[in-house]
Amino acid sequence: MNYLTGHYQMFIKALQRSHASLLSTLMMFLVIGITFILPSISFLIVQNLKSISENIQHESQISIFLKKDTSADAKNKIEKELKNRSEINSYHFVKKEEAWPKLQKSMGFNDSNNGLSENPLPDAFFISPNTMNPNQILDLKSFIEKLDGVDQVVVDTGWVKKLNSVLHLANKAILLASVLLASMLTVVIGNTIRLQMTSHHEEIELSKLIGATDQFIRRPFLYSGFIFGLGGGLTAAIILKLIVIFLNHTVIEVEALYGSQFSIIDLNPLEYLSIVGGSVLIAVAASFISINQSIKKF
Amino acid sequence: MIKFDQVHKRYPGNLGALQNITFEINAGELVFVTGPSGAGKSTLLKLITAIETATHGTIIFENQNLAQVKSTSIPYIRRKFGLVFQDHKLLYDRNCFENIALPLEINGVEINDIRGRVRAALDKVGLLNREKSMPISLSGGEQQRLAIARAIACRPSILLADEPTGNLDKKYADEIMNLFYSFQELGVTVIIATHEMPIVSKKHKQLYLQDGNLIRMTEQ
Numbered sequence: 287m288n289y290l291t292g293h294y295q296m297f298i299k300a301l302q303r304s305h306a307s308l309l310s311t312l313m314m315f316l317v318i319g320i321t322f323i324l325p326s327i328s329f330l331i332v333q334n335l336k337s338i339s340e341n342i343q344h345e346s347q348i349s350i351f352l353k354k355d356t357s358a359d360a361k362n363k364i365e366k367e368l369k370n371r372s373e374i375n376s377y378h379f380v381k382k383e384e385a386w387p388k389l390q391k392s393m394g395f396n397d398s399n400n401g402l403s404e405n406p407l408p409d410a411f412f413i414s415p416n417t418m419n420p421n422q423i424l425d426l427k428s429f430i431e432k433l434d435g436v437d438q439v440v441v442d443t444g445w446v447k448k449l450n451s452v453l454h455l456a457n458k459a460i461l462l463a464s465v466l467l468a469s470m471l472t473v474v475i476g477n478t479i480r481l482q483m484t485s486h487h488e489e490i491e492l493s494k495l496i497g498a499t500d501q502f503i504r505r506p507f508l509y510s511g512f513i514f515g516l517g518g519g520l521t522a523a524i525i526l527k528l529i530v531i532f533l534n535h536t537v538i539e540v541e542a543l544y545g546s547q548f549s550i551i552d553l554n555p556l557e558y559l560s561i562v563g564g565s566v567l568i569a570v571a572a573s574f575i576s577i578n579q580s581i582k583k584f
Numbered sequence: 585m586i587k588f589d590q591v592h593k594r595y596p597g598n599l600g601a602l603q604n605i606t607f608e609i610n611a612g613e614l615v616f617v618t619g620p621s622g623a624g625k626s627t628l629l630k631l632i633t634a635i636e637t638a639t640h641g642t643i644i645f646e647n648q649n650l651a652q653v654k655s656t657s658i659p660y661i662r663r664k665f666g667l668v669f670q671d672h673k674l675l676y677d678r679n680c681f682e683n684i685a686l687p688l689e690i691n692g693v694e695i696n697d698i699r700g701r702v703r704a705a706l707d708k709v710g711l712l713n714r715e716k717s718m719p720i721s722l723s724g725g726e727q728q729r730l731a732i733a734r735a736i737a738c739r740p741s742i743l744l745a746d747e748p749t750g751n752l753d754k755k756y757a758d759e760i761m762n763l764f765y766s767f768q769e770l771g772v773t774v775i776i777a778t779h780e781m782p783i784v785s786k787k788h789k790q791l792y793l794q795d796g797n798l799i800r801m802t803e804q
């Protein structure tokens with residue numbers, strides 16, 4: 287009980303100190319908050335791009351163009367092989383005689399002005415795979431390429447793959463930037479706490495002389511660090527939420543104009559909580575390190 | 585209660601501040617540590633309160649050898665002393681009440697008891713009506729009394745005062761000395777370091793230091 291009231295007294299003391307220097311406390315909240323927003327927003331963007339690319343992946347397909355002189359026999363053989371592959375969800379065959387008028391129609395050609403004397407298109411299979419694993423897709427591609435009568439295999443997920451690897455890289459960059467920003471925060475918070483201790487050096491010196499333990503001296507400064515972390519984390523979470531609301535508002539306007547179906551994915555509550563938790567953790571750890579270094583000097 | 589046995593104290597790069605000091609102080613005594621400035625009086629008080637450690641010799645306080653006390657236990661030893669510092673060490677950013685509450689907070693006194701004990705200490709030194717004043721608004725004598733109130737707030741069994749009447753005229757000095765005598769009557773051990781011979785009462789034990797040596801010890 288005594289221990290708890292001691293902590294309570296110290297917390298009140300730290301609150302009073304923060305209140306006495308309200309402006310600098312608020313500025314500290316903003317510094318921590320903005321530092322946390324930078325990687326959080328990047329994370330948000332990557333999450334959103336990821337979900338877009340996932341949607342696109344489901345529509346991706348593999349096109350197999352056959353050689354012009356491929357016999358119906360060879361074509362049937364290919365079809366049989368395709369049937370046996372487990373990675374293939376569905377496929378359909380398009381004869382060149384069917385494809386040519388379609389293309390002409392869609393491009394606005396007619397027989398007299400296209401300048402081509404014969405149908406340039408080959409027979410083709412179009413496959414929807416049921417996997418998005420790049421290795422499996424590559425395996426499938428090389429398997430089909432070896433089949434008799436196949437001229438060319440085109441996987442149109444190439445750019446999705448590139449986007450994915452870019453996003454993967456972006457995730458790593460965010461992680462790295464977060465580590466750098468966290469160490470920057472550690473230094474900033476540590477310095478602020480050190481300054482606080484310097485401005486209270488008379489009290490600390492006297493307290494030590496009349497029998498204060500290191501824990502007693504550490505406590506109010508540790509609580510200051512906690513308040514910085516909590517305030518900064520909440521600032522980050524609130525600003526981030528406002529940004530998402532603002533962007534979604536803009537998206538709705540665009541939606542109304544173009545009829546698109548897209549809204550920004552917000553962070554989930556757990557992710558918001560981890561921003562606040564991470565902020566508190568970094569601030570308390572930074573204060574602890576800084577206090578322990580300074581306390582030896584008194 | 586306090587026993588010095590052939591204690592030496594040497595600061596780095598300096599001549600010894602104290603040499604071969606041996607004496608004993610019993611519980612309930614009032615002892616003057618006298619001698620000219622620079623004789624080592626303050627160093628002696630710092631050795632007793634474990635603010636400094638002896639270079640040689642042993643210091644026994646309440647049957648504990650101070651040289652063997654763990655650093656984590658030192659705060660608990662210091663809490664047994666009431667200290668009046670040469671330079672007051674009052675905190676000028678808070679009022680009289682808060683200055684006196686600090687040692688009580690350090691000692692873990694319940695928040696509900698702090699109020700009464702601060703007022704009791706202020707009453708003892710006659711500053712009860714200045715509870716809310718800032719120390720800077722007090723006169724020199726009042727500041728000294730405030731420092732004494734802070735030293736006695738935790739009801740220590742030993743009171744140590746370093747030059748408690750320095751810079752005070754005779755009237756204030758007598759007031760302060762009467763305070764110390766009244767504490768001794770209550771059973772508190774009192775140790776006063778001073779270079780001002782007029783305030784030293786002949787009725788009490790006296791340790792006379794000169795150039796770090798204990799020249800003379802007069803019993804009461």
